[in-house]
Amino acid sequence: MSFDVSWVFTAKNKYSKEAKKIAADTAKINKEAKLAAGALIKKGTALRKVKAASIIARRKLRAYRKETNLTTRASSQLVSQLKTFAAAAIVGLGLVNLIREGAKFQDSMADLSAITGAVGEDFDFLKSKVKDLAIASRVMPTDVALAFKSVASAKPELLENTALLSDVTEKVLLLKNAAGIEMEEAVNTVARGLNIFGESADQAGKFVDILAAGAKFGSSEIRNTGEAILIAGGSAVDAGIGFRELNSAIQVVAKGGFVGTQAGTGLQAIFIRLTKAGFDFKKLGVDGVMSQVADMLDRTEGSAAKAQLKSKLFGEEHQKIAGALLRNIPLITELNKKLKTTGVASEQAKVRMATFNSGVEGMKVKVSLLASSIFDRTLPAIGALTGGVNKFLGSLDKSDIEAFSFILIGLASAAGAVGVAFALAFKAILFVVKPVFAVLKGIATVVAQVVAAFATLDFSQFDLSGAFDLGGSFLGLGSEGAGGGESFTPPTASPAVASANAKATVSGEIVVRDKGGNVESVSSEGSFQGSQGNIGLGLAG
Numbered sequence: 185m186s187f188d189v190s191w192v193f194t195a196k197n198k199y200s201k202e203a204k205k206i207a208a209d210t211a212k213i214n215k216e217a218k219l220a221a222g223a224l225i226k227k228g229t230a231l232r233k234v235k236a237a238s239i240i241a242r243r244k245l246r247a248y249r250k251e252t253n254l255t256t257r258a259s260s261q262l263v264s265q266l267k268t269f270a271a272a273a274i275v276g277l278g279l280v281n282l283i284r285e286g287a288k289f290q291d292s293m294a295d296l297s298a299i300t301g302a303v304g305e306d307f308d309f310l311k312s313k314v315k316d317l318a319i320a321s322r323v324m325p326t327d328v329a330l331a332f333k334s335v336a337s338a339k340p341e342l343l344e345n346t347a348l349l350s351d352v353t354e355k356v357l358l359l360k361n362a363a364g365i366e367m368e369e370a371v372n373t374v375a376r377g378l379n380i381f382g383e384s385a386d387q388a389g390k391f392v393d394i395l396a397a398g399a400k401f402g403s404s405e406i407r408n409t410g411e412a413i414l415i416a417g418g419s420a421v422d423a424g425i426g427f428r429e430l431n432s433a434i435q436v437v438a439k440g441g442f443v444g445t446q447a448g449t450g451l452q453a454i455f456i457r458l459t460k461a462g463f464d465f466k467k468l469g470v471d472g473v474m475s476q477v478a479d480m481l482d483r484t485e486g487s488a489a490k491a492q493l494k495s496k497l498f499g500e501e502h503q504k505i506a507g508a509l510l511r512n513i514p515l516i517t518e519l520n521k522k523l524k525t526t527g528v529a530s531e532q533a534k535v536r537m538a539t540f541n542s543g544v545e546g547m548k549v550k551v552s553l554l555a556s557s558i559f560d561r562t563l564p565a566i567g568a569l570t571g572g573v574n575k576f577l578g579s580l581d582k583s584d585i586e587a588f589s590f591i592l593i594g595l596a597s598a599a600g601a602v603g604v605a606f607a608l609a610f611k612a613i614l615f616v617v618k619p620v621f622a623v624l625k626g627i628a629t630v631v632a633q634v635v636a637a638f639a640t641l642d643f644s645q646f647d648l649s650g651a652f653d654l655g656g657s658f659l660g661l662g663s664e665g666a667g668g669g670e671s672f673t674p675p676t677a678s679p680a681v682a683s684a685n686a687k688a689t690v691s692g693e694i695v696v697r698d699k700g701g702n703v704e705s706v707s708s709e710g711s712f713q714g715s716q717g718n719i720g721l722g723l724a725g
Contacts, residue, residue, distance in 0.1 A: 285552055286559020292329035299333050299343075306346050313350045315553055321357040322537060322546040323367070325553060331356055331367055338375030339385060348385050352378075355388040361533035362396050363406035373410035380417035381427050394428050396529035401522045402435025408444040409434050415448030419455040424466025432519035433470050433509065440508030450505035454498055461497060471516040474509050481510075 293311055297303065302310050314332065318325040335353050336342055342349040352374065360370040377391055378384070399406045412434045413427075420430045430451075437447045459465065463473045477497060484490045498506040509516070536542065 282555045282558055285555040286563075289325050289329070289552070289556045290559070292326040292333075296329050296333050296336075300336055300346065300349070301343065302346055310346055310350070313346075313353075317350075317354055317357055318549050318553065319546070321361055322542055322549055323357060323360070324549055325556065327367055328353070328357070331371060334368070334371040335375050338371060339379065342385055345385075352385045352388045355392045358529050358533055359392045359395065359406065361536055362392070362529040363399070363532075364536055365407050365410075369407060369410060372414065373406070377410075377413055377417065377427065380413070381421055383427070390526075391427060392529045393526050394431050394523050396532050397523045397525045398431045398435050398519070400528055400532070402432075402438060402519060404435050404438035404443055404447070408438070408447070411444040412448035412451065415445060416451040416455065419452040419459075423455045423459045424464070425455065425470060428523045429470050429516075429520060431523055432516050435519055436512045436516055437505050437508045439512060439515070440505070442505050442508065447505070450502045453502045454506055454509070457498060457502075469520070470509070471513050471520070474513050474516065477506075478510050478513065 293307075293314070296310060296314075297307050300306075300310065310332065314325055314328045317323070318328045321328070323331075332349065332353050335356060336349055339352065342352060356367075356370045356374050359365070359374055360367055363370070365373075373395065374388055374391055378388060383391070395406050395409055398404060398409055404412070409431060413430060416430060416434075420426075425433075433451055434447055437443075437451065442450060455465065458473060458477070463476060465473050468476065481490055481493060484493050494503050494506070
């Protein structure tokens with residue numbers, strides 16, 4: 185049986201190419217493995233540094249924790265003492281404010297008693313009314329007492345009638361809330377208005393309603409109307425013009441753009457001049473007199489003659505205000521009717537008091553009254569305390585004052601010591617916190633370095649696990665001509681390709697062809713060993 189070994193040469197050629205490719209791949213893998221190993225060594229060094237830093241940090245933290253516990257206990261004791269001191273200070277300030285508020289109300293009532301002469305039951309009545317009106321009007325009790333005093337000063341006849349004084353003051357407070365004006369303005373408008381027109385105190389409510397209705401239906405606010413009334417009121421009374429008609433005239437000229445003192449000055453001059461000219465305001469009213477003047481001007485021919493007549497009747501400086509009256513005669517008549525409406529002031533005050541700020545003011549009033557009540561109940565004790573302190577201070581001599589000064593100096597020193605304690609506690613806290621932050625910063629720096637080092641590797645270029653497996657398989661095949669010792673048996677029809685430098689054993693008839701093509705047959709076992717570039721054949725027996 186013959187056996188063709190030509191496949192050996194074919195295997196030899198193919199083996200040579202594959203061996204070279206495997207060698208190149210192995211070299212590349214070895215290089216990349218060395219790079220990866222170097223990077224891992226660097227990362228291991230960084231991690232060891234992190235571990236060492238962590239150990240040091242833990243040791244420092246344990247030491248800092250002990251110091252922090254000591255500082256915390258000291259701080260807690262200090263804070264507890266400060267809380268006690270703060271609570272005492274708050275209570276003390278509260279008592280001081282209570283006494284101050286009660287004393288202020290006591291002073292205001294003393295002033296009211298002095299000007300009214302009210303004592304005993306009359307004084308108690310006024311004090312009760314002050315408190316009631318303060319709650320109803322949401323005005324501080326001291327301001328209500330001042331309003332009583334101002335009204336009593338403006339209308340002295342009320343000093344003998346505390347009930348009527350209370351009623352007028354109530355109307356003043358109503359006007360204040362309805363108009364949103366200051367207390368002094370409200371007192372002047374009501375009290376002086378009553379005096380100007382010679383009205384009794386029981387007409388105060390009507391005055392207030394007329395003022396409020398004028399602001400509602402006309403063009404002048406109560407504040408401006410009050411200013412005009414105080415200026416033009418006297419000439420209006422002399423001319424026979426009532427409070428309501430004057431208010432109507434003020435509203436009409438306000439429509440023409442003249443308000444406050446300007447309106448009052450102009451109307452005052454017009455009333456005086458027309459009265460001197462023979463016009464009867466008391467009989468005809470303001471609208472009737474202005475109608476007569478309009479008729480006279482209509483009957484006057486020529487613009488020059490009309491201008492001369494206006495100048496004679498009103499004066500050069502007041503013709504514009506007179507023109508506002510002449511153009512709105514029907515409005516004067518209409519307002520005279522509307523200003524008879526009652527209850528307008530109460531409606532306006534109710535609207536103004538239905539706000540958040542007004543509610544807050546009401547709360548302040550109640551707190552003030554509570555303080556005054558507590559002050560009244562504790563007044564005997566407070567008086568005794570004050571008297572005792574005054575007596576004690578009066579008995580002090582020079583040596584006592586020096587001793588007291590020494591005590592004050594000691595207290596000041598104690599306060600300074602507290603300040604020093606605060607400073608030391610703050611420094612202790614900083615001493616504990618700053619090193620901890622330094623260690624944490626160092627740890628963060630090392631971790632950042634480790635992350636940055638790993639980020640420099642491009643792991644997508646190779647697979648370490650696959651590289652190590654493949655490298656382990658070919659570590660013995662790296663040099664040319666070294667035998668691997670791997671045995672194999674090629675098939676009859678298709679010879680197998682041996683690995684580089686492999687040794688094979690075959691059995692059966694072996695056919696060998698020389699260069700000339702001649703066939704040599706050997707019927708015995710043989711072996712061959714190949715290397716890159718040649719094959720040697722040995723025969724047994």
